[in-house]
Amino acid sequence: MVAKIKVTNTVAQVLSCFLSDIGAERYGRDMIKETGLPSGTLYPILARLERAEWLSASWEDIDPETEGRPARRFYRLTPDGVVAARDELAALRDQLTRALGPIGKPRTT
Template sequence: MAGVLEAFLVDPAAERYGLDIMQATGYPSGTVYPILSRLQHAGWLSTHWEDIDPAVAGRPARRWYQLSADGLVTARTELAAYRQRTSAPGQAVRVKPTWAS
């Protein structure tokens, strides 16, 4: 999940879509979309469907995701804590981040 949050934090005001996140993280769709769903249900992301005619665009409409104001603050806090836990040498105890549930 950290990789998805990091992708959003590159430009916190930008809207991203699933394939864009997959390319930024290298994660497959089966990993990215469940993470996006959890983040949305937690209130970290706001979403909307693109308003296009798929026949004219030649592709399906995209679902756009963007960090919410609370999501931005929480993502930064959780990633900082995650990085601290994972970079501390010799740390044997791992605590599950709140955003991973």
């Protein structure tokens, strides 16, 4: 069972990135480009998601000298992470819909 974490807007962006292609492994620089988040925001989120067991991570098996770059750390949603991410994003969507109404207009009472 995965730990529960607070899903902020930035965490939701990261989770949406992973859910856009569930089977894909992602690495930081790729996610920075896709989400527009700075590294100082993205990497702490990835670390939190990994500690909560929503993500698994592994280092790329390359020779940095041959490749001319450092090895990348790849992240992937765990099966439980997929379920947790979908559930949390759905709850966030429901909360926003209740607050804003069905088409993003503030409710009038």
